[in-house]
Amino acid sequence: MAERFKRVFVIVLDSLGIGAAEDAAEYGDVGADTLGHISESVDTFRIPNLQRLGLANLHRLRQVPPMEETQGYFTALCEKSKGKDTMTGHWEMMGLKTSRPFITFTEQGFPPELIRELERRTGHKAIGNKSASGTAIIDEYGEEQIATGDMIVYTSADSVMQICGNEEFFGLEELYRCCKIARELTMKEEWKVGRVIARPYVGRRRGEFKRTSNRHDYAVAPFGKTALNALADAGYDVIGVGKIHDIFCGEGITKKLTSKSSVHGMEQTLELAAEDFEGLCFVNLVDFDAVWGHRRDPQGYAREIEMFDEKLGKLLEVLREDDLLILTADHGNDPTYRGTDHTRERVFFLSYSKSFKSGGGLPEQDTFAVVGATVCDNFSVKMPEGTIGTSILGQLR
Secondary structure: OOOOOOEEEEEEEOOOOOOEOOOHHHHOOOOOOHHHHHHHHOOOOOOHHHHHHOHHHHOOOOOOOOOOOOOOEEEEEOOOOOOOOHHHHHHHHOOOOOOOOOOOOOOOOOOHHHHHHHHHHHOOOEEEEEEOOHHHHHHHHHHHHHHHOOEEEEEOOOOEEEEEEEHHHHHHHHHHHHHHHHHHHOOOHHHOOOEEEEEEEEOOOOOOOEEOOOOEEEEOOOOOOOHHHHHHHOOOEEEEEOOHHHHOOOOOOOEEEOOOOHHHHHHHHHHHHOOOOOEEEEEEEOHHHHHHHOOOOHHHHHHHHHHHHHHHHHHHHHOOOOEEEEEEOOOEOOOOOOOOOOEOEOEEEEEEOOOOOOOEEOOOEOOOOHHHHHHHHHOOOOOOOOOOOOOOHHHOO
16 A cells, blocks of 8 residues: 655654653652643743644643644553653654663762773763753863863763763864763663763853754664664655654664754754655654753743744645644653653644644554554554554544
């Protein structure tokens, strides 16, 4: 059977959860609600395009009424995997169920044995070694790094080791070299983080330091084949925008575009919508999570959603009759919640095509994997063996 849609756009609003999952208590996240608490934290919240696709029908919002008739189909997705991080969420979308959460080092930093081996292998002393904001850590240690040549090592609530290097005084290539060594070391089971992230910055003194767009993620490869592999192997385009290539270690990606921001990611998506391709455009918009969620800024988060909504309106205009758009998220990160960690939440599934004859609510789904299964079903491609997820393509009419 020929594909129903020639192009599918899947856009992930990183961390925009819609309320605590049933098992939220297991993660210490009872009462978390990223979208709801953002709405309650601002006086105005203008999201007309998300509104007409059904977001306010799916989740009650103080300032945004539900639509009597939506232009898209909407439902909630519950996560089957263990964990609440970016990789776990994205991998499940594409069919992989993670049974063991990635390890974190939020409370006490990385163990002395790991730091000693990292210092020995790289030739640099490690400073920092704690959970911190990425901007705060370079303000605290940037001048020391310039003076000594030490490397700034830190973590966060995610399963990550992050290494900062001043592009002028430490060197970008040297930073990448150190991160590759760190990735090799952290493949050991007791140190196995999901990602090692190179965090380059520029500037000469505290208050002037600024991170650059030369970030690079060194992620663990998916433990099995995903919907992306199946699509690429079948000859379809699989275009990754933003962090997608890094999240999947390039597995199943036929073309990658790196984004400088979420707004830039949507601009890239608009440019791709004007091109001819056949297959999947998979987009991650990370600023919701990295810039606003972890930094516990609900007002900033609300403004970011509004900026996205504006770009979404432009995308809806240029989509073709044989395009399908799916909007979703990979986990929660309630900016009003305690701490700085992700939150275990349900996520939204909003879908739209100019060819839809109607719209409305669909039954709640018990896995994020309906996304990948639906995309593969559209192209008559079989999901890889061992994956999960059932297509809901037949309900999108």
